[in-house]
Amino acid sequence: MSSNLDDMYREIILDHFRSPRGKKEVDRADISSDGQNPSCGDELSLQVEMDHDVLKDVHVSCRGCAISVASASMLAETIKGKSFEEVKALAETVKKMLKGEPTELPDDLGDIEALQGVRQFPVRIKCALLAWVTLVEGMKSYENGHAGHTTVSTEDGNGKTEK
Amino acid sequence: MSTDAANKTGKPVTLDAFDTERIKADFPILQEQINGHRLVYLDNAATTQKPRVVINALIEHYRKNNANVHRGLHTLAERSTEGFERTRAHIARFINVPDTGEVILTKGATEAINLVTYGWGEHNIKPGDEIVLTEMEHHANFVPWVTLAQKKGAVIRRIPITVCGHLDLSDIDKIITPKTKLLALCHASNVLGTINQVAELAKRAHEFGAVVVGDGAQAAPHMTVDIQQLGVDFYAFSAHKMLGPTGVGVLWGRRELLENMTPFNYGGEMIREVGYERITFNDLPWKFEAGTPNIADVVAFDEALTYLEDIGMDRIRAHEMALTKYALERLSEISGIEIQGPQDVESRGAAISFTDPTIHPHDISTFLDSRGIAIRAGHHCAQPLMRTLGKVATARASLYIYNTESDIDALYDALLEMRKYFGV
Numbered sequence: 001m002s003s004n005l006d007d008m009y010r011e012i013i014l015d016h017f018r019s020p021r022g023k024k025e026v027d028r029a030d031i032s033s034d035g036q037n038p039s040c041g042d043e044l045s046l047q048v049e050m051d052h053d054v055l056k057d058v059h060v061s062c063r064g065c066a067i068s069v070a071s072a073s074m075l076a077e078t079i080k081g082k083s084f085e086e087v088k089a090l091a092e093t094v095k096k097m098l099k100g101e102p103t104e105l106p107d108d109l110g111d112i113e114a115l116q117g118v119r120q121f122p123v124r125i126k127c128a129l130l131a132w133v134t135l136v137e138g139m140k141s142y143e144n145g146h147a148g149h150t151t152v153s154t155e156d157g158n159g160k161t162e163k
Numbered sequence: 164m165s166t167d168a169a170n171k172t173g174k175p176v177t178l179d180a181f182d183t184e185r186i187k188a189d190f191p192i193l194q195e196q197i198n199g200h201r202l203v204y205l206d207n208a209a210t211t212q213k214p215r216v217v218i219n220a221l222i223e224h225y226r227k228n229n230a231n232v233h234r235g236l237h238t239l240a241e242r243s244t245e246g247f248e249r250t251r252a253h254i255a256r257f258i259n260v261p262d263t264g265e266v267i268l269t270k271g272a273t274e275a276i277n278l279v280t281y282g283w284g285e286h287n288i289k290p291g292d293e294i295v296l297t298e299m300e301h302h303a304n305f306v307p308w309v310t311l312a313q314k315k316g317a318v319i320r321r322i323p324i325t326v327c328g329h330l331d332l333s334d335i336d337k338i339i340t341p342k343t344k345l346l347a348l349c350h351a352s353n354v355l356g357t358i359n360q361v362a363e364l365a366k367r368a369h370e371f372g373a374v375v376v377g378d379g380a381q382a383a384p385h386m387t388v389d390i391q392q393l394g395v396d397f398y399a400f401s402a403h404k405m406l407g408p409t410g411v412g413v414l415w416g417r418r419e420l421l422e423n424m425t426p427f428n429y430g431g432e433m434i435r436e437v438g439y440e441r442i443t444f445n446d447l448p449w450k451f452e453a454g455t456p457n458i459a460d461v462v463a464f465d466e467a468l469t470y471l472e473d474i475g476m477d478r479i480r481a482h483e484m485a486l487t488k489y490a491l492e493r494l495s496e497i498s499g500i501e502i503q504g505p506q507d508v509e510s511r512g513a514a515i516s517f518t519d520p521t522i523h524p525h526d527i528s529t530f531l532d533s534r535g536i537a538i539r540a541g542h543h544c545a546q547p548l549m550r551t552l553g554k555v556a557t558a559r560a561s562l563y564i565y566n567t568e569s570d571i572d573a574l575y576d577a578l579l580e581m582r583k584y585f586g587v
Binding site: 005014017039040041063064066124 | 522586
């Protein structure tokens with residue numbers, strides 16, 4: 001076995017890939033956001049039900065590689081019940097972790113920590129980020145009082161491009 | 164310089180005598196270990212590996228003959244020019260063209276097609292004209308034409324594909340019509356492998372006076388290409404997909420068309436006389452070769468052509484057909500693997516795209532790489548085709564002269580292992 005390969009596809013990641021969390025639809029989609037990595041063809045759709053400033057429930061479905069599916073599944077598992085501000089901070093942490101920028105990893109990062117191995121595969125970082133970028137765009141739109149859908153691409157080249 | 168693979172006996176060589184192991188030994192990179200495994204290189208539609216003779220020719224040029232071409236009056240300039248023009252003459256013979264002035268050296272097939280778009284299309288495509296493309300074009304033979312059509316108010320028509328991955332010619336009378344000004348099509352598809360009936364379609368397009376552009380990037384490396392038989396007006400291909408260095412492409416064009424075209428790049432080399440009032444352009448082919456060309460790589464490409472000819476293009480085609488047949492059979496043994504493109508090896512080349520029902524092509528590629536196997540995964544610069552196929556991406560194994568059944572077996576074994584690894 002290539003150790004490199006096992007670093008990326010850790011058992012936790014493969015488990016999320018085989019049985020993704022967050023499949024159940026939400027009762028009310030207060031946030032609805034779609035994301036894609038055009039060059040990979042990954043497609044992700046995400047809905048969040050809000051309860052005041054808490055992300056009460058989340059539904060996510062992702063068609064893509066093991067990394068993007070597992071990352072979306074982990075996101076669904078982790079953000080439920082967290083406040084808007086907490087999730088924003090978490091998204092920042094995950095981004096920094098994946099890009100290899102210095103950051104304190106919180107204790108409650110859970111399975112997400114397993115994504116660190118993706119750093120060794122630069123072209124796959126955007127796969128791990130897809131769910132987070134899609135969520136953050138949806139949250140921004142919600143915050144600004146925009147109803148309806150947001151669509152985000154990790155490769156649209158207007159500042160949101162994640163390498 | 165001849166190659167190890169050359170048939171020195173002069174006897175007719177059968178397919179059995181296609182000595183792939185000896186060919187393999189001519190490619191230093193194939194001795195590399197990748198992630199602890201023997202390199203199994205199956206990404207030949209993207210670029211091929213280089214035989215020792217080509218690598219040595221590059222070194223030799225820089226060590227002994229380096230100078231700029233066409234302008235100098237010293238020994239090295241003469242040697243360099245001689246080497247550069249020798250390759251041009253060789254290319255002309257390789258594609259059965261008597262007039263070397265019709266062979267323009269570019270930096271790749273993409274630039275060759277763009278040269279036609281700018282040099283010919285800009286002046287000849289008018290509002291309402293129709294440009295016919297196929298549904299299986301690489302972006303290199305798609306984006307330039309669609310962009311030109313948008314600029315000129317021309318209309319893009321497309322020849323669809325059948326479920327088997329052939330061009331669907333059932334409505335061709337409605338697609339190629341008196342309005343058709345240009346037909347641009349690939350000789351062989353980089354995704355489906357399909358070999359298209361270029362001659363038949365060119366003939367049809369010519370009945371209406373249209374110009375025909377053939378994209379030979381996936382054909383010229385794999386089979387005998389005879390420009391006279393194809394009957395196209397322009398034909399483009401890349402050296403690096405046929406054992407040559409990167410940065411060299413070929414545009415062949417009919418003299419009468421090339422002579423009436425405007426240059427693509429302006430500068431040195433492409434002029435005859437320059438003044439403030441008046442500039443006259445150089446003769447063909449130099450009119451289209453402004454600036455210092457990619458000399459060393461062009462010089463070394465000569466060796467690649469010799470290497471291919473020593474084996475014989477017909478034998479290369481026969482070898483690839485046999486190997487493709489084997490690969491299609493083995494891949495079909497894996498349940499759920501879906502293969503794109505024609506199943507009969509007569510009408511297809513050696514690029515084999517496939518998908519797994521659960522595992523994304525990028526995961527397939529990453530896993531195979533861990534076993535030393537190089538394939539391509541993605542949309543293969545053919546997004547319109549991917550949409551037609553209903554795929555966002557495919558995995559693609561593409562074969563060449565140095566591949567063997569054992570390479571296919573390695574792919575097969577690794578795919579089974581991959582299934583276990585991902586637990587699907």
